Amino acid sequence: MCLHLTVAQMPGLWHIWLKCARLKQGNKYPEVGTVGGAMGRKPSITRGLQSKNVVVANTLVRSAQSLSLAEKRIVFAAAAKMGNNFGEVILHASEYAETFDMPVKQAYEQLKNAVEGMRTRYFTLAVPDREGVMIWKINWLQKIGYDDGKARVGLRFCEDVLPYLCDLTKEFTKYKLKQACALRSVHSWRLLELFEQQSSGWLAIKIEDFHHAMESNDSCRNNFAQLKRKIIEPAIKELREKDNWLIDFSFTKAGRKVDLLKFTFKKNPQGKLF
DNA sequence: ATAAAGGTTGCTTCTGCTAG
DNA sequence: CTAGCAGAAGCAACCTTTAT
Secondary structure, three states: OOOEEOHHHOOOHHHHHHHHHHHHHOOOOOOEOOOOOOOOOOOOOOOOOOOOEEEEEHHHHOOOOOOOHHHHHHHHHHHHHHOOOOOEEEEEHHHHHHHHOOOHHHHHHHHHHHHHHHOOOEEEEEEEEOOEEEEEEEEOEEEEEEEOOOOEEEEEEOOOOHHHHOOOOOOEEEEEHHHHHOOOOHHHHHHHHHHHHOOOOEEEEEHHHHHHHHOOOHHHHHOHHHHHHHHHHHHHHHHHHHHOEEEEEEEEEEOOEEEEEEEEEEEOOOOOOO
16 A cells, blocks of 8 residues: 655655755745636636646656556546646546546546545655654645536645656656556556656566566565566556557566566557557 | 456476485 | 476466456
């Protein structure tokens, strides 16, 4: 349910926090962060969110996020909509339905349930100091709201989460939300994020880091076959089929145990493009 | 309600290591 | 060099959970 990060794993963290703090001091946080919607005016909700960019900190990409697929959709749809305007984000069921291709009624139920569930979600940050290591538990959301009449939900991220979701440094992974829309597995989405983080077209990752990033269960951690069958192969299959990636996967061993996972990947220029 | 994905378990096969 | 051991990986069947 939670993750542990150390400052050593997060170069630039303090830099990000300082930047965020400076912005906050300068009152750059708008009162309401809904994009394209002045107060009282009917917001533009007909085009969905698919053209929006998702921008997330690399540290977050490499970390466990403790989110279900629906919750992840909401976090990244909201982050995409929020951009650099920290504040409340309003998500309409209609735009969510269009973005993730589902009926509006179902979209609103999913939005409401997931937002409600996320009230108690948190991740854990391990921060070393002079006396030892402080474990900080950080909630994703500061507050939530919903409007049954207009089929919309509102949310505001906690301040400590904002540095990971906003384009404050170069240490960020950026991808079109539309790329992730068709994915039905949270593992596919996370693998996509790991790929988008690399500009080289290949990724070599320690098996332990991969487990951490994918939040593998004990069965997958103890059994590489399970990891391959339940996480790696389905994720590759889905990215190949739905997002036109050309992916090669291999691994190296230390003794008998798998030690390093290697992926080479590129977008198929022949395939359909979003 | 249903299909798909995820999880568990038990058995078999493979392979690195070591003693003879 | 070879045989045996032990641990890791592969596989299949079945059950549970989740998304649609």
